[in-house]
Amino acid sequence: DAEITQSPRHKITETGRQVTLACHQTWNHNNMFWYRQDLGHGLRLIHYSYGVQDTNKGEVSDGYSVSRSNTEDLPLTLESAASSQTSVYFCASSSGQGDHEQYFGPGTRLTVT
Amino acid sequence: GEDVEQSLFLSVREGDSSVINCTYTDSSSTYLYWYKQEPGAGLQLLTYIFSNMDMKQDQRLTVLLNKKDKHLSLRIADTQTGDSAIYFCAEKTYDMRFGAGTRLTVKP
Numbered sequence: 233d234a235e236i237t238q239s240p241r242h243k244i245t246e247t248g249r250q251v252t253l254a255c256h257q258t259w260n261h262n263n264m265f266w267y268r269q270d271l272g273h274g275l276r277l278i279h280y281s282y283g284v285q286d287t288n289k290g291e292v293s294d295g296y297s298v299s300r301s302n303t304e305d306l307p308l309t310l311e312s313a314a315s316s317q318t319s320v321y322f323c324a325s326s327s328g329q330g331d332h333e334q335y336f337g338p339g340t341r342l343t344v345t
Numbered sequence: 346g347e348d349v350e351q352s353l354f355l356s357v358r359e360g361d362s363s364v365i366n367c368t369y370t371d372s373s374s375t376y377l378y379w380y381k382q383e384p385g386a387g388l389q390l391l392t393y394i395f396s397n398m399d400m401k402q403d404q405r406l407t408v409l410l411n412k413k414d415k416h417l418s419l420r421i422a423d424t425q426t427g428d429s430a431i432y433f434c435a436e437k438t439y440d441m442r443f444g445a446g447t448r449l450t451v452k453p
Contacts, residue, residue, distance in 0.1 A: 265441075267443075272353075272445050273445055274349070274433060274443035274444050274445040274446050275388070275433070275441075275443040276443075277440055277441065277442075280440075290440065291440070291442075322387055322388070324387070324388075333390045334388075334390070334441065336387030336388045336389070337387050338385070338386060338387050339385075339386075339387055
């Protein structure tokens, strides 16, 4: 069955370290998204991609980067982790055909100490 | 930026109807969505409504849209304990914007 997976599911890191969160989908979807979920804020869009080699900044992109070298993967990199980046991170994908349903991964809980 | 707002908590008794409300500010929203998040999981799309519609019904779910007041609601009929979750309202113009989520608790 097609799916979207994230790894790791939990990560603890120190301030200043580089961290990469993986997202992999097997639906062959063109669109992929990264969100962060914080109490009282719902989901906020970090970066998104509409296809290979395409990346775009979302609402809260500072301190994050993404790259899209193939259809299946959109890794999210925190260049120098900060405590303010402690959050739950969700990856999502959609087909781009009308785009109504974004399929979400199970999330990665990141703690920056 | 444009905002999507929801009340944070709702508690109902099993068998009652639940109504979760949402307001948004972007008048150019094309689609509005309701997502459900169960503990430890990602979001699942429950239903969506196009901005030129007033109402959409899907089994126990009824979505009402008042475009003039920018108000969206989700009614769950005959609420069950399995409906306990966080419900997110979202609107889409270019990007998806989510509300903070309403935690629905269903008491037996």
